[in-house]
Amino acid sequence: MCKLETAIYAVFWHDILGRVDATSHALQDPKLDLNTAVAMLKSLECFVREKRDCFHVYEKKGREMSETRDYLQTRKRQRNVRLNPLDYGRSEEAALSQSEKFLVQNFLPAIDQFLSSLDQQLKAYEETSSLFGFLSKLESMNCDEIEAAAAKLVAEYKNDLDQTLGVELVQFTAFFTQFLEDEDDEKGRAHYLYKLLIDKKVVDTFPNVEIMLRMYLVLKVTNCSGELFFSKMKFIKNRLHTTMCHDRLSHLALMSIEYDILREIDFEKLIKNFAAARSLKVPGL
Known part of the structure; x- marks a missing residue:
């Protein structure tokens, strides 16, 4: 936290990830309405997009946290004139301050990349909502x-x-x-x-x-946590099951995650059919 760049990222991502975490919890609610899910993601996208114009605010907070006003000095490599002696058609680089360089090269690209990933998720929700969203307002x-x-x-x-x-x-x-x-x-x-x-x-x-x-x-509208799958995998694929195929591993992991639904299923008929198919008894003996 002694570096100004680190402090700026710390205060910036604290705000962003705090809203992302709260939104993710809402999206994981199985009772969440589809139209509400789309509205939640749109509001998150709007919140993050507005942060593109708040660099000066985070820079001020970063200076207070790091107790320094200076960015790390980066050494600028000089162009070898002998390798490229012709300067025709070249324009001189714009002189940017350290603050402006960090804004253009680090802060804005990070936000734009995040918005791009968020937009892909939002499009998937909007596609589903365009088909089934009317169910929540049929009576109107x-x-x-x-x-x-x-x-x-x-x-x-x-x-x-x-x-x-x-x-x-x-x-x-x-x-x-x-x-x-x-x-x-x-x-x-x-x-x-x-x-x-x-x-x-x-x-x-x-x-x-x-x-x-x-x-x-049956549509998977809510977000599913990937950590749950990996935590289950360590119980299923251990040192005694290292040669398990992918399909079997996926099916066992799903059964382990949805064990509450699995316990409500009656397998008696399935077991009887399997036993009859595998029976070695010869008819008439």
């Missing part, structure tokens, strides 16, 4: 808007959804609005709509709506 949409949103979804998933999705959604919207007072606020809208279909036993009436909701609910 008119018939034409619902059918237009359904047509866009059918065009994307031609092999899974039928053209009748639009008219089904119009009727389904009128159906579920009668039960909105029973909705549990702690659950997401899509979870509530799917549960309503099952509880009221109207899946056969709205088959395409049921398929659409299942497609949406």
